[in-house]
Amino acid sequence: MPKKHFEVAAAADITLIVQVKDNQPTLHQQIQDICATTVPLTSADSHDTGRNRDERRRVTVFDPAGRLADTDWQDHVAAIIQVERTVFTRNSKTGLLHHSAEIAFYISNAPLTATRAAETIRAHWKVETTSHYSRDVTMGEDTSRIRTNPGIIARLRSFAFNILMANRVGTLPQDRYRAALAGLDNLLNLLAVPQN
Template structure:
């Protein structure tokens, strides 16, 4: 989402009296830098820490919520953004092969159009679930980002979505293997969904 699109989205949410949470990315460098500066110098109004363990993985998630402080009072974002949210994920992952632990850290920033309370912050975790389950599968298994289709790309995006939904409905163990089997003519991969 470009800054211009983000601003229009926030304006539409304000007009509809809807709550909106948008992740800041690299294509919004000014807003992202302002959020980073705010989290480095400001004091959060709320923090929440959660720990998830399981299957050789230990994840600590720290959510910090800040009141937005913009450079000037006349900024166009002031009436639209009510909170800036910083999510820090520290992950320890144990390799079953070597037994060694590796660590990774990731920081993401979000803008909220209304003050959020702790249960609503769980929506951010659901965003990662969608990102990992849907978008990662489409990018890796269906190689959507590598697509060179320039004529009617929306049609092929819908076909990939259709194939993804069939595989998800069948509760397949491996998208790659089931997709490969279907490509070889083994339509049993699709039969359950088509007949039900």
């Protein structure tokens, strides 16, 4: 995660939230220490159930307040966000629960509340699970063996994905199947492109 992203976001007056992972061990450790020894500004809890999952999240926001003064990050970090997730997933075959827990750390270039941070981070995961998973599984991007001009095919997949999502009737695989049966004329109708 380069600091240049934060500089560009500051110049464009954009709020940026970025996850700090183990690939930046020094910053990651400093953020962990700040969260362990500092009183939080705000926190928010949420609880989601569905699809054999029971997930509880606690999002806590901390003010770095000069604790990053000896680093290059001092000018870029206005808030530190800690997300604690506890998930119970039920195995549909055995009925047994699997427990997992994790703590993730994020930094932001602007001060924000825990509620706003939780909404933003959750919205990012919605993009991850909706767009990326659908492209990988339903559209078969990861299994594609196209090696000549793969960017063209990727753009066509994006084009098709966006059309299907904008005209959603059922699930993405069902809509894709219906679109394949209907042919090019149906696609042009969805786009409202006049046919000659």
